Amino acid sequence: MLFFAILATVVATGGAVFDCGRDPTLCQASSVCNMAIGQCICDNATTHTGRDCSIVMANLDQTPCTNTSCQNAGTCTGDGTNSNCHCTEDFTGDQCEIPRYLLDCSGGTNMTLSIVPEGNFVNGAIFIEGRQGDVNCEFTQASPDDPYTITLDHTESSCSDADYNQLQDTYTRKVVILYNSDQVTRRDELVTAVCGDNILTKQTSTVTIGMLNQGLRDKGLGNVPLDSDINFDMTLDGNVINGDLSLGDDVTVEVALAEAGSQKYQAFRLEECSATNNLLDNNVDYRSANFIENSCHVPALASVTLQPMTTNSTTGSVTFMFDAFKFSKGDNLLIRCRIKMCEAAANCVPLGCDLTGAGTGLGRRRRRNVDQEKVLGRVLTIRDPLPANGERTWTTVSDTCNVSTEIIGVIIGMSILIFFLLAICTALAIRALFGNKQHVQKDPFSQSPKTQLSHLSFQGRC
Incomplete structure (x- = not known):
């Protein structure tokens, strides 16, 4: 054996896989992160390069860089005194020595x-x-x-x-x-x-990077997407979402005055928009994060926000776009927004926001007036990613x-089977050969062998 x-x-x-969307601060040298593709866009591409725009071209392979300064295909830059290694996606460490x-x-x-x-x-x-x-x-x-x-x-x-x-x-x-x-x-x-x-x-x-915000936890909403005064729609590629979504699908949220609402109100303003996993807020697995607070985008869901709020000057609708995601506790995603409805347009003047993220991103909360406030939302189901x-x-x-022992056993078994088949074929061939000789007769007139073809048999021929 x-x-x-x-x-x-x-x-x-x-x-x-490098993706600056997880943490936009990865982009160096005043470069910005293209959230849609997760890559840093080097504004000063003539002087800087690299996946995070941190490589100064003029310092490539300069003193004190040597051929062994950086391991695993890392790129070395030197300023005459110090050298730095810029690693590929696969490695990290001072010399790119850590996979x-x-x-x-x-x-x-x-x-x-x-x-x-x-x-x-x-x-x-x-x-x-x-x-x-x-x-x-x-x-x-x-x-x-x-x-x-x-x-x-x-x-x-x-x-x-x-x-x-x-x-x-x-x-x-x-x-x-x-x-x-x-x-x-x-x-x-x-x-x-x-x-x-x-x-x-x-x-x-x-994935998303950001601190969770309880936001609208005190709002008892459920799933009530329809309202006679305001249209609250979520679409994918221009079509209203009716089925499940996959991670990364581009979801557009659009809010606009309905025909009936335009007869009562002159304007509206998104005060707050959040995402939750559609559990009760007293559930230990409840999760929530905000897209918008005080009418301004906030960092909590910045990594999935593809397009901040924009207003259509013709229709007056407000839209923003995000990558479909989910919380780690549950596959349902409840998107809901608190909307201020104003009888006078002056009461819904947009708040000042810094959408670039350079500041706090928070507008000053104004004192509420008597205009009506609505909370609308919809539940999305995100497929297992x-x-x-x-x-x-x-x-x-x-x-x-x-x-594999199983593969070895199969090979040995096949070898034994082939050996026995060859032995059987050889025995049958020999039997057929000697059987033919018994059917050969001597012709008494010619004294030469005469093969009786009618008696020949090739039975057992392999």
Whole structure:
């Protein structure tokens, strides 16, 4: 009987996807973040470059940079005295020596996964898919500067067993990276770690960075989207949303006076717009964040806001656009807005807002007058974002050969079967050959062999 040593995989490394939408402060040198694509736009592109616009072109490879200053394809800049390394998405550290994703399967019966998220991760969380809040399934740091790590046995783990593929002899776990532990957006990530074939697969999902704001918790709304005075519509590609949404769908919120409302009111103003997970506000899993406060956009949902409030001068409607997202507790997303209805247009003068984010972004709250206030909203259902669109796979070369015992058994079985078939065919061929000789007669007149073809038989011919 043959025995084969099944060896564990060696360390496998993966990569990261840069997205300044998670934290716009990643963009350097006065550059701005294009939220739609998550890339920094270098305003001074003739002098600066790089994914975060931090590379000064004039300092590329200048003293004291050397060929070994930066590892793993990092770019070195020098000012004559000091040098800096600008790392690719896949690495970090002073010399780009630390991989952002590191999978170690060398233990044979377990896997260790280390992750270094990019940007502000103060409010983030990394956990095994479906196990958020379980301390046995969440990544931890030894110190604030260390990677987030976890080590889990393939089987009989406190965080459930890994998915085992018998044919490939692999163990798989999926890891979710939320850059805000309460919100799930298209900027989050799904990492698939596979021990057994040395592959680390990373898929992109969704995330938001921002502090939660209780906002409209005291408003008992439910789902009441219709009002005779005001139209409150949410559309996708110009069509009213009636079904489920996927993470990243561009949702447009439009508010306008209805025909009946225009006969009563001269103007309106969005005072506040929020998103919640549509749970009761006394539920421990209730989550809420604001798009708009005091008629001004606020940072809480800046990473999913694609277009701030704009007013159509012809129709008087107000719109804003956001990327579909959800909170980590539940798949429903309740969007609701508090709208001030003014009988005199002077009572709904827009407040001064700094929509660039350079200031506080908050307008001064004005004293309420007797004009009516309405609260309208709609509930959206967001499909499960995992796995998300797009997939990137990094493969490393293993130092050992991993062969499945099942595959080896199949090969041995096929070899034995082929051997017996060849033996049977050989025996039948020999039998047929000697059987033919018994049917050969001597012709008494010619004394030459005469083959009686009518008696020849090729039975058992292989």
